[in-house]
Amino acid sequence: MKNNIFKNIFLALMVILGLASCQDRDIITIDNSTSATVMDLSTSSLFLDKNFPANPALTVTWKPASYTVPTEISYKIEASADDKFTKPVTLATVASSERSATFTTLQMNDASAALGFKPSEEANMFMRVISYVGSAESLATVSNVTSLKITPYVLTYPSFYIVGAASYVGWTPEKAQVLHKSDNLSYIYTYLQGGEKFRFLGQLAWDGKNYALNTAATKASNQYFNQWSSNLSVPADDDENIQFTGDTGIYKIVINASQGVQTIDVKPSAIPAFDFPELYLVGNIAGNGWKPESAVAMTTVGDGVYEYTTTLGADTEFKILGQQSWGDFDWGNISGDGNTGFLGPKGDNGNIKFVGDGGSYKITVNLKAGIYTIVKLS
Template sequence: MKTNILNKIILGFLAIITMTACDDREIVQVENSTDPIVVDLSAQNLFLDQNFPNNPALTISWSAASYSVPVSISYSVEVSADEAFTAPYEVSKVTESNRTVTYTASQVNSAAQAIGLKEDIAAKMYVRVTSYLGSGDLATKSNVTSLMVTPYKLVYPDFYLVGEAGYMGWTATSAQVFHKKDNLSYIYTYLENGKDFRFLGQMDWNPINYSLDVAGIKDAYKYFKQTSTNITKSGNDENMTFTGETGIYKVIIDADKAAQSLNATVSKIQTFDVPQLYVYGNIAGNGGNAQNAIAMTKVSAGIFEYTATLAADTDFKFLGQQAEGDLEWGNISGEGNTGFIGPIGDEGSVKFTGDGSSYKITVNIKAGTYKIVKQ
């Protein structure tokens, strides 16, 4: 009996020693030995040429960061408009095996405008490299160097909506292009609850696709850094899901490099399937009289047509009743002839220069578009 008790005491003591030894082995102190140092910029003055956006423009090289034990290191190349890096912009991440990176004129131009440099004006761009472990542990900064950059006017991409959340479904050749003004692309269009979508860079599946910039999305598709709360990651690695109530939304994309955001807000007119649509203005003798607005022909839900002779100074709007009221649409965000409609409060007259010929006007409220075609 005494022997058994003694054996148990000895085993317990050995277990405590073993656990302590294991704990000691798990504690590894990792310290940074040297900072990464930017050792070379291939140019000190860059005049970026928009005619050759894919040409190599700038190469950055730096020495390796070192730590007290062997670890996996990643690098981030950052630029800023000031030496203090008050608002740094990450140009790219670089794996441990590479300590030299070359950027095209387009990439440098995008980075320059992301930090606020103005087109056609030479200004200083500051450069540094940050080394870190894992997702950002033990981050250390390099010294700061700089160069003069003259950017050109940035051309923002076109965005085409595709997916079962929209009216067009998954037909790439029918993808809905957005109205674009500088860095903003927007439209009033139909979105359906619980359905998936994404954006294309063309009316084809390739080469460009845009989705959320989050873990689990294909790297080549990552783009949107910020979204409204009614847009979430889909269950696959390609798409987004719309979680808002079904209806008409103003969908806005900000393609500025500092934003790359996507937001969907409810339109003032949430429905598209109105019983009747009317046109009024200096068209077909209407004389801008809402009470005598001219009925259009209903083709299908939300789609209406009307054919008339259009003069050089034609302007008109669309009504959902023969009176000025809540149901009113016009050219999106002011007067013009963009081909996109906006609801009351975000609309102007459609301004069209006709030649006295017959034209067919087609309005698609669900898609957020109109078109005027000579007959």
């Protein structure tokens, strides 16, 4: 009996010692022995030409970093406005098999804007390569710093075209609806269908740039918006589009395309409806004289679409009413006086101003799409 007890104790000790031995063999220390070194920039002076945004502008090459044991290494290329890299911008992150990275004119211009460089003024851009292990960027080593002189151009922001089941136009890219653009901001008051999907295109076609939410669940080439309103999310069943979770109605979509900002905000319009029994024009049009009680009625021609034909002079100025009074239903040129072709509701509009020649024109107002047109009749 005692022999059995001793045997069991002996076997238990052997197992414990064996496990400890295995654990010791699994503890491997990884140290960096050399850092990644920037070997060359393809140029020391770079004048960016806005006419060729897709052209290769700069190539960065480096020696591979090495560690005491074989391991997966990643490289991050950073740019900065100072050699201390106080606020660096990441140009790219590449895998261990790469030894160089090439950046286009547009990419370098975007980086210049993110660093605060002024258009058409030469500036010093400092660059370095960081090597690291794992997703947490552990055991990071930093290369030497190399600089170049760069002259950026005036940044042009993308145009955004909305398309999808949630939108006014459906899934036909050729009919995608462009947003009004003012510098870094693009915005529109338009119809959105609750519970449906949409995305933004950079052109009237699928081929090219597509814009959606910047999340791991979104297709890499579609990732763009860094922040968004709570009524937007990534659909559960696809990785290309945006899910609109709000109620159906008219919304103001605002995109801030500033480099590194890239936000989208969707808020209900002050006038969420679009299908009114009557719509009226008021102003120095059709002899109206800005008297709302004698505002001229438009003809309903579709779902939220109205028309009126009249002669227009060089000083034409008018607004759109949902009643023959200065009431709650009031539309005009978006965000102020002008002739942009985009509608804004009361509180966010101005007069529609048009230079006519005394000829006959058809005015079309589409409250559902948030647009208007003024077309001369032959």
